[in-house]
Amino acid sequence: ACLATHVPAARKAGVSQERLDLLPAWRDIDEFGDPERAALRLAETLTRLDSVDERGAATAAAAEHFDEDQLSALEWSIVLINAFNRVSIASDHRVRIED
Known part of the structure; x- marks a missing residue:
């Protein structure tokens, strides 16, 4: 799910291929x-x-850079993306490569 959705979205948002x-x-x-x-x-x-x-330790390190609301949003985003990936794996989703 991430490869098919988020990598193209990152490119569209201006993230360089080198950075990816x-x-x-x-x-x-x-x-x-x-x-x-x-x-x-x-x-x-x-x-x-x-x-x-x-x-x-990872949460404490992140809390040095993000306020409580940002940290909560970050954690929920991580959990949500992990859930999407696990559903994708369980359903044997194949990455579509667009030309």
């Missing part, structure tokens, strides 16, 4: 700012369902 290509290496490069890194860390830990300690 660098996303998997977000921990190792300086391309992403501290708020982005905190959001990505939180997304990873909520997706993988890391230990309570790591989730707590």
Whole structure:
């Protein structure tokens, strides 16, 4: 679902292909700012369902950059996207490649 929907939406919103290509290496490069890194860390830990300690640390790190409402919206967005992905996987959804 993410590949089919969000990558094209990111491009349309002006995110460069280079930045999208660098996303998997977000921990190792300086391309992403501290708020982005905190959001990505939180997304990873909520997706993988890391230990309570790591989730707590990721949430605390994100709270340094986002107010309570923003953090709540971020967490709900992560949970929602994960739900969409799991439904997509369960239904054997195939990514459509547009020309």
